[in-house]
Amino acid sequence: MNGWDANLATLTVWPALLWLAWWSGERLQPRGVPRVSVYVAVGLAGSAVGFAPEPATGGALALLAQFALSLVLFELGCRIHLGWFRHNPWVLLIGVVQSLAIFGAVYWALGAVGVGAQWRPLVAAVAVAASPASLLRVTHDLRAAGQVAERVLHLAAIQCVLAVLLVKGVTGHWYLSAAGDWTQALLTSVYAAGLSVALGVALAVVVAAVVRGPFEGATAPTVGYALALVWLTVVADALRLSPLLAALSFGVLLRERRVFVANAQRDFGSLGWLLGVFLFVYVGSRMSWEALAHSNVWAAAAVVLAARVAIPVALNAVLAVPSGTTVRKGALTGVALLPMSAMTLLLLERSIALGLPPAAQALWHLTAALLWLELLGPWVTQWALVAAREAAVARPATPGSAPPVPPAPSSGG
Incomplete structure (x- = not known):
């Protein structure tokens, strides 16, 4: 913000934007407007009038956004059932194939619309990421439970993992091809990905050994997991690793070891809700309005949007019956996977910070692409879950409250 002290802006304007986003979300969500879209819209409005974070404070805000998304990925990891992939490998196959197909299709199509070869691999890699x-947030708000909801979350987790791995691979390839630096290539790819997973697994082993119930209420375990994730995010950031991949690994292993305390607050309660509002306002505030005046930016958006709609819908529909669901539910699963923004934005900002x-x-x-998919994507997901008859829309959910228990995954999906 021109003429404003960056610290003063952060201390005054940002809390006001967050309050406005929360208030608007609560007023519009009962009318069918996804809270997520409202939060992003407020961030966009703030960015349009010059309330985006300045470079002096952007680093701290970016780290806070990493922590906010780490909470989400940890919770997503705690919902991932690896046994489902063993009993029904079709779901794992769909997730891997559609991720690689999106990468390949976006990379090829970007060349056709004139995007430079030096940018295409990284754009294609981050375009794979769903928005967990x-x-x-939409799943919780609708209290959705069923085949489509569970498949969407499992497939989103696969896409997020592969997006991080592809970004690391592209980063390593760039250092190798541009500078011939094998050491830097390995440090930014194999080292970063492997140690990120190892850090999350190691923390899960420690937590499994020392965090045992019973707890009298839900607050104690919720705070315990949140503090563990604070440590994980800060350490991963300091070691130039991926806090997002580490947080997802942490949650998945705790789920497999059956350690996650049942009475911990879903979505991290009020803390998760507050950080969720911040995350989406932050995403909206990072909009580069100058870029929207260029036609090749819109061409790239058309490419990404087409790939993220056509490939998941077609693949999930074609493989629906072998994977244990109906063609209709398979197609709706592909539709519901459309949102892409927070994960993509933070992956790219992390890459910028790493040089x-x-x-x-x-x-x-x-x-x-980020503008359209984060504003409209939640609407599409909401529509798909309602069309699948998996949304308990009679009463809007409050973040932190317990949604219906999802059905136990079976070999039928």
């Missing part, structure tokens, strides 16, 4: 924050030169241009090319 949007998907979980990857193509990352800034990749984020610039994705401006319009």
Whole structure:
């Protein structure tokens, strides 16, 4: 904000934006407007009038956004049932194939619309990522439970993992091809991905050993897991690892070891709700309005949107029956996977912070795609879950309250 002290702006304007986002979300959500879309819209409005974070405070806000998304990915990990993949490998196959197909299709199509070869691999890699924050928020708000809801979350987790791995691979390839630096290539790819998972697994082992119930209420275990994730996010950031991949690994292993305390607050209660509002306002505030004046940015958005609609819908519909569901529910699963923004934005901002030169241009090319998919994506997911008859829409959910227990995954999906 020109003429404003950055610290003063952070202390005064941002809390006001967060309150406005929360208030607007509560007023519009009962009318069928997804809270997520409202939060992003407020962030966009703030960005349009110059309330985006300045470079002086952007680093601290970016780290807080990483922590907010780490909470989401941890909770997503705690809902992932690896046994489902063993009993029904079709779900795992669909997740991997559709992720690689989106990467390949976006990479090829971006070349056809004139995007430079130096930017295409990174744009295609981050375009694979779903938005776990949007998907979980919409699922919780609708109190959705059923085949489509569970498949969407499992497939989103696969897409997020592969997006991080693809970004690390592209980063390593860039350092190798641009500078011939094998050491830097390995440090930014194999080292970063492997140690991120190892850090999350190690923390899960420690937590499994020391955090045991019973707890008298839900607050104590919720605070315990949140503090563990604070440590995980800060350490992963300091070691130049991926806090997002580490948080997801942490949650998945706790689920497998059956340690996650049953009475911990879903969505981290009020803390998770507050950080969720911040995350989506932050995403909206990072909009580069100047980029929207360029036609190739809109061309890139059309490419990403087409790939993220056509490939998941077609693949989930074609493989629906072998994977144990109906063609209709398979198609709706593909539709519901549309949201993409928070994960993508933070992956690119992380790459920029780590000094990857193509990352800034990749984020610039994705401006319009992020705008449409984060604003409209939650609406599409909401429609798909309602169409699948898996949304208990009679009473809007309050973040932190317990949604219906999802059905136990079976080999039939």
